[in-house]
Amino acid sequence: MSPARRSAPTVLRLLGWLPVLLLLCPPAARGDCSHPPDVPNAQPTLGELTSFPKQTTVTYKCDEGFVKVPGKPDSVVCLENDKWSEVAEFCNRSCDVPPRLPFASLQNPYRNQNYFPAGSTVEYECRMGYRRDRSLSGTLTCLQNFTWSKPDEFCKKKACPTPGEIPNGHVKIQTDILFGAAISFSCNTGYTLVGSSFSYCSLEGENVKWTDPLPECKEIACPSPPAIANGIILEQHDTYIYRQSITYKCEKGFTLVGGNSIHCTVKDGQGEWSGPPPECKDSSQISKVTPAVQKPTTVDVTATEAPSTPQKTSAVNVTATQNLAVPSTTTRFHTTSTSKGAVIIASGIVAGTVIVTLVLVKIFLDRGKSGSYYTREQQSAHCCI
Numbered sequence: 001m002s003p004a005r006r007s008a009p010t011v012l013r014l015l016g017w018l019p020v021l022l023l024l025c026p027p028a029a030r031g032d033c034s035h036p037p038d039v040p041n042a043q044p045t046l047g048e049l050t051s052f053p054k055q056t057t058v059t060y061k062c063d064e065g066f067v068k069v070p071g072k073p074d075s076v077v078c079l080e081n082d083k084w085s086e087v088a089e090f091c092n093r094s095c096d097v098p099p100r101l102p103f104a105s106l107q108n109p110y111r112n113q114n115y116f117p118a119g120s121t122v123e124y125e126c127r128m129g130y131r132r133d134r135s136l137s138g139t140l141t142c143l144q145n146f147t148w149s150k151p152d153e154f155c156k157k158k159a160c161p162t163p164g165e166i167p168n169g170h171v172k173i174q175t176d177i178l179f180g181a182a183i184s185f186s187c188n189t190g191y192t193l194v195g196s197s198f199s200y201c202s203l204e205g206e207n208v209k210w211t212d213p214l215p216e217c218k219e220i221a222c223p224s225p226p227a228i229a230n231g232i233i234l235e236q237h238d239t240y241i242y243r244q245s246i247t248y249k250c251e252k253g254f255t256l257v258g259g260n261s262i263h264c265t266v267k268d269g270q271g272e273w274s275g276p277p278p279e280c281k282d283s284s285q286i287s288k289v290t291p292a293v294q295k296p297t298t299v300d301v302t303a304t305e306a307p308s309t310p311q312k313t314s315a316v317n318v319t320a321t322q323n324l325a326v327p328s329t330t331t332r333f334h335t336t337s338t339s340k341g342a343v344i345i346a347s348g349i350v351a352g353t354v355i356v357t358l359v360l361v362k363i364f365l366d367r368g369k370s371g372s373y374y375t376r377e378q379q380s381a382h383c384c385i
Helices: 003-016 018-024 340-370 376-384
Strands: 042-045 057-062 066-068 075-077 091-093 104-106 121-126 130-132 139-141 155-157 169-173 182-187 191-194 198-204 207-210 216-219 231-234 245-250 254-257 261-267 270-273 279-282 297-302 330-335
Touching: 057 066, 121 130, 182 191, 245 254
Parallel strands: none
Antiparallel strands: 042 057, 057 075, 066 091, 104 121, 121 139, 130 155, 169 182, 182 198, 191 216, 198 207, 231 245, 245 261, 254 279, 261 270, 297 330
């Protein structure tokens, strides 16, 4: 048997397995494209796709830290020949979006851009209310480590005009008079503020100015002074301002009771008089003030003998002995007292006087006795002369 005849059964057996092989083969084997090709620094977005028939489009997404290069395609298409279209590398490293500066904003060409490779630059322009400082650069650069260079403060705040001064008041500058600053106003005591108490340096077109003009400090006036019966106000005025005073005077035959003047003062921002006005009373009706007469009070004070003063002991000859008896005496006196304390004080004074008198009498009698006797030493001296 020839070799061709021997291989015929083998071919027939393979053809019998063909339907089974077609079912087991992947979709690409049935005329579809294979899995999308690998792209550097990107991954295909497949979703639920498991097969890729002709004209199927697959889009790629850049890996984290990479950005799509503008103008380069980021997708592939399954062609008629069951092959994918070619795609070049389109993801590259980039700086993040340029920083937002409080005093400047990106110029128009860079506002919608999101790809900033190393070495690229962006330019800024001053915001409203700021002016350009030409001595400093307004450009930022994406560095090799994919961070932005540090910006200078190349835009400075514009300044509002000097606010000036308020008569009888004060202007307080909180920090400065630059764009965004605030100033406050206040008045001296005796004056009230008419107008706004704050003003802000704000935008007006391309320039800056204060939002509110300087207020006015007006004098605070008191109401008309109160009149008094049977009296007049000297040197009257139409208005009375802070610290201004008025003087009252009574008509003939009347006496002024109370202070003769009051002055204009301020309380809670309002003018008011320092106190009530005096009164003018009929002189004949004003009673003289007489001291009150207290009922006399009788106090009994018993005087006692004062203790004798100790004397130095010496031997003497006494030919006669005489004792002086000092009887206890009772002194009755009348005193007028307005209180219990006064009565006690008066009693103490009287008792003290009696005691001192008794002591003096005792001393006088003792001296008289000592002059009438001789001691033994004196008698011996007398004999020897």
